[in-house]
Amino acid sequence: EDVDSQKTAFLLRKAWTLYSVTPLYRFHRGRLRDYARLLSAFIAAEKQKGLAVEVGAELDIKVAVSSLADLRGSEQDHAAVLVQLSSRSRASSRNSEDNLVWSGWFCSVYGDDLSENVPEDFTCLPLFLTHGAESYTSLVGSWFQKTFDCCFRRLGISPLNLSWMVAMWAGCELDRAVSAVELVFSVPRLSQPLDISYAIHPEDAKALWDTVQKTPGEITQEEVDVFMDCLYAHFHRHFKIHLSAARLVKISTAIASAHSDGIIKILHSQYLPGVLMLLTELAISQIQ
Amino acid sequence: HLATSLPLPSERDHLRPRIDLIVFMIDIKSKYSLKNVEASLAYVDASFFLGKVCFVVTGVGRVNACSIETNAICKLGEAYCSPVLFCELELEGIRVATAQRLLRMLQVCAGHVPGVSALSFVSLMRNSDND
Numbered sequence: 001e002d003v004d005s006q007k008t009a010f011l012l013r014k015a016w017t018l019y020s021v022t023p024l025y026r027f028h029r030g031r032l033r034d035y036a037r038l039l040s041a042f043i044a045a046e047k048q049k050g051l052a053v054e055v056g057a058e059l060d061i062k063v064a065v066s067s068l069a070d071l072r073g074s075e076q077d078h079a080a081v082l083v084q085l086s087s088r089s090r091a092s093s094r095n096s097e098d099n100l101v102w103s104g105w106f107c108s109v110y111g112d113d114l115s116e117n118v119p120e121d122f123t124c125l126p127l128f129l130t131h132g133a134e135s136y137t138s139l140v141g142s143w144f145q146k147t148f149d150c151c152f153r154r155l156g157i158s159p160l161n162l163s164w165m166v167a168m169w170a171g172c173e174l175d176r177a178v179s180a181v182e183l184v185f186s187v188p189r190l191s192q193p194l195d196i197s198y199a200i201h202p203e204d205a206k207a208l209w210d211t212v213q214k215t216p217g218e219i220t221q222e223e224v225d226v227f228m229d230c231l232y233a234h235f236h237r238h239f240k241i242h243l244s245a246a247r248l249v250k251i252s253t254a255i256a257s258a259h260s261d262g263i264i265k266i267l268h269s270q271y272l273p274g275v276l277m278l279l280t281e282l283a284i285s286q287i288q
Numbered sequence: 289h290l291a292t293s294l295p296l297p298s299e300r301d302h303l304r305p306r307i308d309l310i311v312f313m314i315d316i317k318s319k320y321s322l323k324n325v326e327a328s329l330a331y332v333d334a335s336f337f338l339g340k341v342c343f344v345v346t347g348v349g350r351v352n353a354c355s356i357e358t359n360a361i362c363k364l365g366e367a368y369c370s371p372v373l374f375c376e377l378e379l380e381g382i383r384v385a386t387a388q389r390l391l392r393m394l395q396v397c398a399g400h401v402p403g404v405s406a407l408s409f410v411s412l413m414r415n416s417d418n419d
Contacts, residue, residue, distance in 0.1 A: 003373070006353035038327045053413060156351075158350070158351065158352045158353060158354040158355070159353065159354065159355040160355055160356070160357060162355065163355075188317070221357055221359075221360075225310075228319075232319075242320045244318065244319035244320035244355075245318045245319070245320035247317060247320075247353065248355065248367070260352065
């Protein structure tokens with residue numbers, strides 16, 4: 001369970017786009033180098049066809065596929081798999097630095113619900129997170145889909161799930177909570193889009209959650225509802241606006257921030273497994 | 289007759305025809321709509337809950353826009369012994385089908401269907417509970 005903070009530091013403070021992935025057919029952990037080579041060839045071929053990417057036609061894309069042994073929840077989970085695309089300009093010297101242009105990683109943290117029910121040949125890594133140009137994401141995605149017969153789908157986060165996240169994370173113990181708890185709402189049916197940002201001092205938010213939560217370590221839907229209702233009531237008292245009629249689109253806490261389009265940023269390594277466990281659960285419910 | 293909340297304004301009581309069916313609309317994207325319905329239920333006379341009340345939940349097509357747990361709505365339906373219809377107004381087919389269902393329910397509640405009364409809805413709800 002102990003996640004080596006050195007190895008996973010690169011995961012923090014980056015905005016990751018979320019996808020759910022169906023189980024991979026005949027994925028072999030021992031063949032990661034082969035997969036890197038095949039993916040590299042695929043990307044080069046797509047480039048030749050003129051189907052890829054950016055103006056930098058001078059750039060060779062190098063692919064690295066590695067395993068993150070510590071990034072998992074239970075023993076049943078497969079270790080996370082990291083795919084990195086780097087570029088090196090052909091024009092520059094052989095010793096020049098590789099420039100990381102895109103990264104994506106598959107993971108499963110306590111994904112037992114899914115892995116228990118699939119046949120032997122399938123590897124369950126239901127959560128896929130990407131950082132980098134969308135064009136690379138679709139290249140990597142199509143190669144995986146063709147090779148392992150899997151299916152990628154954007155993983156959106158509903159307002160219901162966002163309110164779970166803000167209640168859970170605002171209530172977490174932190175040495176110093178430096179950033180405010182922020183909720184962003186989008187107001188529907190207006191001629192011009194209007195966003196309302198509601199920022200709360202992290203200590204106030206934690207104090208509120210502590211009065212609501214009855215059993216430490218357990219959270220119920222009722223408790224989340226009471227927490228959110230208190231926030232809505234407070235806002236209504238001051239501004240006469242019913243936030244409950246607006247749509248919650250983004251939440252931000254000192255632990256992590258999440259956007260309903262399916263974008264997450266994890267800020268604290270201590271809570272990385274907890275956040276990933278929740279996201280794994282969301283990915284699995286989208287697959288099933 | 290359409291209203292954004294209950295109670296209805298008392299000024300027009302004497303002009304209002306008999307009410308045969310009350311349909312409460314809940315937008316699954318708006319927590320506020322659920323709270324509004326819950327507050328309005330308090331103003332409904334108990335006799336209506338013998339088959340003359342129905343809940344319609346809209347916006348269910350977009351899973352990612354849910355602000356209300358469906359469980360909570362089903363519990364509301366159970367608590368008030370009234371049916372809950374789920375629909376998506378943006379899709380014409382479902383919109384039309386839901387309107388037809390409501391119209392048929394209204395016909396029963398108004399006594400236009402011989403042999404069937406609003407009480408049948410209540411006994412239907414009971415039966416599915418016992419399953």
